[in-house]
Amino acid sequence: MFQNFEQSASPEQGPERLLSLREVMAAAKVDAFLVPRADAHQGEYVAPRDDRLAWLTGFTGSAGWCVATADRAGVFIDGRYRVQVRSQVADVFEPVDWPEVSLGDWIAKALVEGVVGFDSWLLSVDQFRALDRKLETHELRAVPNLVDSIWQDQPAAPMGEVFAQPLDLAGERHEAKINRLAADLKAQACVVTLPDSIAWLLNIRGSDIPRNPVPHGFAILHKEGRVSLYMAAQKLEGLGDHFGALVNVQPVEALLPALKALDGAVQIDPASCPIAVADVLTDTIEAPDPCLLPKALKNFAELNGSRAAHLRDAAAMVRFLSWLDVQPLGTLTEIDVVEKLEAERRATNALRDISFETISGAGPNGAIVHYRVTKSTNRTVKEGELLLVDSGGQYVDGTTDITRTVAIGQVGGEEIRAFTLVLKGMIAISNLRYPAGMAGRDLDALARIALWQNGLDYGHGSGHGVGSYLSVHEGPQRLARTGTVPFEAGMILSNEPGFYKEGAFGIRIENLIVVEQAPALPGQTVPQMLRFETLTWVPIDTRLVDPDLLTQDERDWLNKYHSEVLRRIAPLVEGGAKDWLSEACRAI
Structure with missing residues (x-):
């Protein structure tokens, strides 16, 4: 496990x-x-x-x-x-x-x-x-x-092995990334501290942070098109000649002396540059980390990898959900749920790690937004409750993140109504066409309108960026009131409205989506419009849907979504899982 x-x-x-x-x-x-x-x-x-x-x-x-x-x-x-x-x-x-x-x-x-x-x-x-x-x-x-x-027993600094991300999955050589980003620097050099930025820039991955395939280190990107990498040498022993001539490796302790020795202005991102680094620089220019936006704009290879990872992950989810549905009521615990889901992902023989600690919240535990089950909090999944399962996998070709809330036996009308209102918000984002230049703060309200009209809301953003076999939370884009970076084609986001009644139940429905160009409509006057491509193909529990609360367009979206789930995933499962999938995708 x-x-x-x-x-x-x-x-x-x-x-x-x-x-x-x-x-x-x-x-x-x-x-x-x-x-x-x-x-x-x-x-x-x-x-x-x-x-x-x-x-x-x-x-x-x-x-x-x-x-x-x-x-x-x-x-x-x-x-x-x-x-x-x-x-x-x-x-x-x-x-x-x-x-x-x-x-x-x-x-x-x-x-x-x-x-x-x-x-x-x-x-x-x-x-x-x-x-x-x-x-x-x-x-x-x-x-x-x-x-x-x-802290007497403080763990040692992590020293995980660093390995190369294959070019057919990265989609661009690290030498090309270095030259492309270096050409746009506003100073002679730029300090990069974020682990996922360094991993993306150099087409490497690591294991220094649980659930995130990134190594710890620092980098200086130089205007002339080279990188000084400050990282423990023992992490890099398996890389061979991957870096080539453009990357010079130095021990971490050499970072501050090297910064002091630089002539001229140095570019820093004030949002991620530590004071310890800024204090040794006498002349700085401030700008966002140069890797942030390019990393978010997934290329052809990264998007294809993500699509493949999501199909693989969806098949594992379907096998898990079909198993869950036939277990005798009251016989499972939250830990049983986590163990079975991870086992199904492992059975793909492609899982590198989970992308975060699986959230398995039954009844009132589902109302704890980032609940982590432990042996002391483990709860039986009881009849008449909602079970919220938020999980994901780290595959070499993509990172997944999906939430499904399911009914355990017969549930009450309050839960069904709230679930349907949350679903309306999720569909609103999925169906959206919008002008280029819009940011998360411009769209977030659309995921909440149905809840707001009923005096309800949720205390988190409606979506976050997701990496390409990197961090499951990735900026700079976000579908939230705090999201100020305009969406662009290639950005992967989550679409995850929710509702949480403390002490009773939690609801969240989450798919991953990718920004793409929207085809022009007859008579369209907006120069450029965007829309979202769905990446996640797993049934939504229609036992929790009140069709009378959905518009015809919303019912059409749900039925079309389930038809597509069946088309894509049925060939990947068999036996009882395939039978369950056919029933779960039945039109409403």
């Missing part, structure tokens, strides 16, 4: 660890200390060594902060984690709704003045500036990481 069900942190650990942190804060003459869920590379995902927030507080979400003072400790969580955090942190920690309440505002109220300490590798330039604007009467001081000083 890739997934394990051990509890990685618990509320009981928090008070003693917070006390120890306060002791070293006092010794360091620091009045507040920042503990982000971040590492030196400033990506979304961290290795166990860098999961300081979970170690200190017990909170295991994928984003957040703790700010500790002598008498208060705030844990900052966004809308995805406001239920989860209450079960994971002790009373000594105060949950704070973030970003509605900023770190700076909270610190200013908790601490009138004093020294705010931080690890300069774990704070980006943008984050530092946001704090500095709010804390005019405070001193922001870089200090050695105080959590590391008390």
Whole structure:
């Protein structure tokens, strides 16, 4: 199993660890200390060594902060984690709704003045500036990481093997990427810290972060078309001559001296460049990481790989769902569900890893948006409940992410109504044609209208970018109120509206989609329009659909979708799974 069900942190650990942190804060003459869920590379995902927030507080979400003072400790969580955090942190920690309440505002109220300490590798330039604007009467001081000083059994830095991504899947040689991006640099050199950016640029993959095939390292992209790569040599032993003449490998410790030695301006992305890097540069030009947008615009090979991965994954999902449907009611647990689904993906003989910890939430656990089942939380899947399963696979040709919410026996009318409203939002995005230049913030409301009209909503974005055998969450595009980057052909996104009734049930329906050019319509006056191609082909549980709440167009979309699911997936399954698929795709 890739997934394990051990509890990685618990509320009981928090008070003693917070006390120890306060002791070293006092010794360091620091009045507040920042503990982000971040590492030196400033990506979304961290290795166990860098999961300081979970170690200190017990909170295991994928984003957040703790700010500790002598008498208060705030844990900052966004809308995805406001239920989860209450079960994971002790009373000594105060949950704070973030970003509605900023770190700076909270610190200013908790601490009138004093020294705010931080690890300069774990704070980006943008984050530092946001704090500095709010804390005019405070001193922001870089200090050695105080959590590391008390974490006695801290895991070692990851040293996963690095391997090449084949050209037939990458679709472009890394030498061509280097030259293409270098030509557009605004300075003589650019610092790249994000692991997935470096992996994409150099056509390599790794295993330093669980569920994400990326290596840890840093890179300097030079204007003349070469890369200095700062990465442990032992990770690269299996690469042979993959890099060629354009990539020069140096130890990680050589990064800061090399930056100091550069003449002229250096380009940095303030959203991902750590303060530790910016502080050694005397002349900087700010611009987005040059890999972000090109990485998001999948080429022909990457899109074909993703389509193949999704068909393979859909067949595994159908085998899983057909099995689930015939299990005696009340005999399965959430862990049983996770184990069976991973077994079906493994049976493809193509699975490299799961793309994130499978969410298997029955009944009230489904209302915890990013629920992770452990041996202590494992719950029986009971008759009359909804089961929410959000999962994905990492295949060498693509990354998948799918959520299906299914009925366990007969469920109530409230659940059916809510499911249908969520489905209407998912169909609205799937059916959409829109002018080029629109960003996620322009489209996100369409996924919510049916819910809004009934006084309902959900506390997460409607979709995120997805990588090509890279991170399951990928920017810069997002289908959300915070999405400001215009959609372009080749971008892969999730389409995942939801609804969550705390203590009762959760609903989410998720397909992956890719932006494509929309054919011109007769009389069209908009110069260029886009639409979405569906990548995910798995039945949606029509037992949870109230057809009377759907328009004719919506019913037509659902029936056409299921007809296409049957056409594509039936040849890939057999026996009981094929029979189940035929019934699950029956028109409504």
